[in-house]
Amino acid sequence: MRLDPFVRDYQRFIADLSGILQSEETVFYLDTSVLMWAANIGRDARREFLAWCRSRPTGKMRVPVWAAHELHRHLLRGSLNANLKKAVSDAEAKLTDFARLTTERVDDALCIAKGYAGRDAYVTDVQKTVQRLKELGKIAGDEAASSGAADDVVDFVNDHILDTELDDIIRRINEVGELRYKHLMPPGYHDNKPENKFGDVVIWEEMLADLKDRTGPTQFDTVLISRDEKTDWVSSAPLVYNGGDKPQKSNRDMEFDVTLAHPLLIHEFSKKTSSRSLYVVPPGFVASALYYAPNSAGQASNVSKWFAASHRFDVIEKLATAALAARAAPVERANVAVANGEEAEPTVPPADLSPPVPARAFVAPSARAIASVNAFPLSSAYAQAPINLKDGLVASWVNSLVSGELPPLLFGKAMSGLIASDIRWATQANALFEQIAPNVEPANWNMAVLAVICSAYFDASGELHKVPQSEAALFALQMEPDARAAPAFAALNGFLKGADAQLPYLPGTGRQKVPYALNLLGGGGNGKADLLREVRVSGQPALIDRVPESSPQTLSRLLANDPSRGCTGKELRAVIAKHLFVPVELLATTWDTKKITWSADVGLASVDTTSEGGLSSLADEEDGDND
Template structure:
């Protein structure tokens, strides 16, 4: 189950193509896929409906919880608001770029007479009609029509059955899953405790607590699949959260055919192994996930009848730019000045320039030599804008830092150089170490989407962030803290996607006395929990030691209160009962032990009696 390698994309699609046509396969819509359909144009929805009818509409279902969440989005007018936000983002970017171009543009910038004026004129004549059309589009009825069409679709395929059976004991189940990082729903743990704000009127929808939504959806799917004796279930979803997906294989399953068809293909949507096991325990032999991209590939293989759906799902990137010289020549040639620009005839190619078949900037091989410890120092020289951004991040309060990070997505960071990315990782680690929630979320997001990032971005960010967890600004080795951020980063430490960064940090720690060093690879950390039966033979066994090899990671006489388990776990000042898993988690934070490599000799759910003064042994 957990030892399976990445599935080849072609094999996945062939298996999917056969299974969706089978009588005992049932397909279930997640809210995210329904929202994707609502945003798509009518031709795209019509082709999907046609395919659905072709393979058997009766086997498609909308769980009640997915319908409930879609209804909330309908009341909030989410589809129209998201389009308006995207249009505004484009308008702001176009206006800001024009402001900058106005400053830079001159004949010297492009190398021939009147080129600056021509470029600004070309830019304005291209952008203005697009801005006007986007304003017009925001007044379109398409948004409401799409939402209405999907609402009617939901009514036609809504599952029946009492909701109270699904939500029975949901709160307890959710807490256990979130605590144990058991799918689904642990990625939504932050949604607990939603409430009405003072600004909301009585007629407005309350945001509510939706931390258990995925779990309700999953329970409902399993209940229905069991009732109809489904041998295979397929969940159609537009999400890519790792409480549904197994993301560790990255893009290893992608084939050349997929890469040729799609500019930026997503990894094969492999379900989390624990979800596959849970479905199997209900008698469901196979569980697959299907997102819009792979659904587009699937329908494209069915023929020309599904061309609109395939194009909507697959053609989501602008065409690649040709090589620098040919792109400029094409533009300049329209003004009859190619000879002036290149110092010769229009047919000549600048020496050393690559054309369309050449290496594009994002494909330039990554050089691990940039991962130097010196680059972890705050004194490293950075571009002015980057320096200003990092200074703002370091000095901002919680709200302002969250706002800055909202505007720094991974696509923007792809344009930063190696030193800037390393410095960003270091700065973010410092903020996360102090408990900043936005920084913690950003680093957790990095962990989840690492395989999809370029090699330079993921290696440099990881080097900066993990390096800052081990080294102070003067490159002396830092004492470990109780912050969870180091564990988040160590979740990746043995993956090939960040092997250069991990090795570079490990080399810098060669002389340090650590229980685990980055770059060591996938080595089992065998931990032995030592207990002593309670004197009355009724209470929980007394905790004596937690050892890694011959090293005791705890002490039963910790005189520094901040390091006592009672303080770290919020249990007061007396002896208390705790499960082994909670204690191991604290120890892993202090001793920087990758959780995925830890092997414990007893069940981590087992509870023990923790002595009053027991705590983490920090002097190892």
């Protein structure tokens, strides 16, 4: 079993999931909550949702038998309107109580001061509001409309229901259900419904049984669409990267979350199916991904009513998916800004959310061949371009790469120059490569990635840098988890090993844990900080004494803090990871909650690819700073 990262990449998650939702190989399942939701939303939105479901290839949209059984039970109980009726009734009761309290409180003087003609005018307005709410409730709760909606959903279910043999599943759950429930094994341990305690487990077992025999030459992914929060199915992200330097708190209401299937669920899923991945997503999130993809490209969406019905009207413009789509708008948007003499933000063509182009063999050139590619004309044109034309120039490179006119190695070398010289592209390059990935052949995309990541470790003559180039190395660490870039990182790993590079962390080795330990001298309790005495990374001492105060290696400078204020172990871990070019999630979190202080003259060793263990007490000034 593999645990999820604590901090996750939102843009990469959206790009991956969008492609999966569009792929004709993806297998979808609908649970009871989304079937009930489909019967409750308006006719136009329901038709869009069901039309999209029906547009999936034959056998790729599935309804578990247990979900159909639960839907049938709800229909017989009249549950479709029950929640709405209760909501209207509760709102009417609260508003009536509000009307009673306010009409007791107000008088002519107060009402006139607030713009009313007097107390009678105010009371009349309140009474109209109460009556208006009742009329609004009658429209939404029309039972004739809900009966037609039920028939629409029933017809769809009958066309897509699984043919599951439930006896074996129920027998197995009778044996292990209570164990799963008591030990918080996903899914379903949050179901506090005595009459349907193991309903989620039955649906889960149906999915596993259905996928068991699904094999073929093409890999496929699996998506469960559910309107329940499914907190016992998923692992939400505590912190999320969204293209900036610092992670942000996730917010599921704004769709700013990287919600992955629970690690234990994935473990079981991977052992029992051949599916590549599993996602558990609500219909509103699916609608957003499908809605913003064509809109960001200036095309009409065919899920606009489904999208509108899935979100509160007051949050649509605030959705994280909306902001991401705006950043992925076509290059023409930047061209308009340039024509108007405005300075455009770095802009890239929108991702083509169709399934990726089939891969051809990736054959890596040598490190020297990559180094010999001359990108000076492109870099020079960028440097000399007016500030408001620079991003349009990069956009033209992207268009030429996509059309096949610009060699991918040349594009990558040009981008490596921008990453090193322009702080904007140092932070935006990862998103740029993410956006263009679906539009070029994977082999060409890997070639461009390889050119950038090689520039972090090899100079213009193909010789190993003594100190890796900071911005390109950080780009490499951000890009490495992307499975699509595996060929590029395998090639880089070969180059580094061939050059006998000494590094605390060697890219392309499968992101294995990096040995990391702190030696702390206890502060005596009472909330006092522990004194940092030693740091070891990959078995090598990384803390050095008597560092000159002006050195960028001093711990106080790296932490932007002084010893009297101290830091947390988590802050220290993040600084060490960035300074030594190690993925932060690969360092142990053992000391994260500790409060730590340090001697004023200590600092961190520098990465040195020529020293044993990859660390040196002094930075090579000619190779630049480490951070």
